[in-house]
Amino acid sequence: MHRKSHLPTKICPVCERPFAxxxxxxRNWDSVVYCSERCRRQGKQAAASSD
Incomplete structure (x- = not known):
């Protein structure tokens, strides 16, 4: 049986929570940045508003 503790994790830059x-x-783990669709949308909004 596999354990979740062995999976790689990253920290979401929007909510600052770890996600596995x-x-x-x-296929694209290296390009995954956000933990969810909601955080992805908020991250793009924050980047657009800071311009």
Whole structure:
């Protein structure tokens, strides 16, 4: 049996929470930045408003 503790993790820059690798991110784990769609949208809004 696999354990979640062995999965790689990253920190979301928007909510600053750790999130773990998911099977759907297997091909592009290096390019995954945000933990969720909600954080991805908020991150782009923050970047746009700071311009």
């Amino acid at each position: 690798w998911r099977k759907k991110w297997a």
